[in-house]
Amino acid sequence: MATVAEPNEAAAQPDALTARELYRFFRAGEEETLALRGVSLSVRRGETVAVVGPSGSGKSTLLACLAGLDEPAGGVVHVGGERISHRSEALRASIRARRVGILLQSGNLIAHLDVTANMRLARTAARGTGTANVGTADVGALLDQVGIRGRARALPQELSGGELARAGLAVALVNDPDVLLADEPTGELDGATEREILRLLRGRAESGRGVLIVTHSREAVKIADRVIALRDGRIQP
Template identity: 55%
Template sequence: MPALEAHEIYRFFHVGDDETAALRGVSLRLSRGETVAVVGPSGSGKSTLLACLTGLDEPDGGYVEVAGTRLSRRPETERAGLRAAHFGILLQAGNLFPHLTVQQNIRLQMLLAGKPDRRRVGELLDSLGLLVRADAFPIELSGGETARAGLGVALAADPLILVADEPTAEIDRFAETQLIDHFETRRRKGLATLIATHSDALARHADRIVRLRDGKVDND
């Protein structure tokens, strides 16, 4: 059974009488222990695809299954429960609650997934170079620290599926190397990782690359 599977996903956006096809029949399969990179030019549909795959957005056609369970067109409470149980999600922004410290944000994600682990909080903070910033609030962090803290939240519950949207956008080369190490660790543990990225270095470490163009998988 695949960790994640999308069947013929369509997503349309409307502005007045104009319709834009953001996704046009995208199918994708993510196996356990596999790292897949989704690449393509800006506007190709990468972020929209990730939103549909995680149940943060609903496709207009097709459906998504996570660990064999239908995610699409379910009540939001069911989708939220499936997200908490199976996904770690790193978006381009909005990964941290501003009124919580870095370590509180990580602990909250563990609690939502039903996997509280005080020792893992410290291990994650250490591996991400954030031990000295554990009690800092998001507003006190630099751009790179904010990106790493968001990754800590996404990794908090050691999820079956990590979905990351441009995870290297705000980090330096050293932090990118650390990020790749985390993905390699997940692969060895049989966990799946899906990354939308413009980084050639990140894409080269993936098991497979899915190329999007104009909302479709580009097989050329």
């Protein structure tokens, strides 16, 4: 993982993530749903941001647009100063592999690959983009940092819920991304494991990167530097 950035170094770098005036529409027959209505936000380097809101408020749609998994109908997203929105699907995938770490509540790992192979696959995907801007963190050292070095050869179905969360975090961080986007990362964890995962996420921000957590968890909100409330596709004042 990256070392802590010096203050003047962090100031010279672009924000980990910026989004400006994001709109997203969905159509079902003649009906149109406005999932995002002019959402603007930023995540600075060294900062943890929590996004909260009721179900149906647009949180998952927002996360997909920020990660380049979905395209906004309007507005623009930059990650580490590089535009990811309104690019070809292949180019979005390339930028995402290098600059974005995604941590989901489940489904972070490919079932037939062990933990180490999952990490190496993520690194191969980024190196396949033809750029040198790929993290070089030692896989074993990263597993040490998340506390599961001894489970490096375990398949996902052999891991406990807490180990799965740690392994998913290791995969998300293997390319040293500018920003980590976490979608309800502690929703199925017990209290002690939740606090440990949140400690690791907070440490990621303190290493000079950005962290954005979509969450319903009070514990996750406690570790955030800022909280953004979303309702009906809009940020609440």
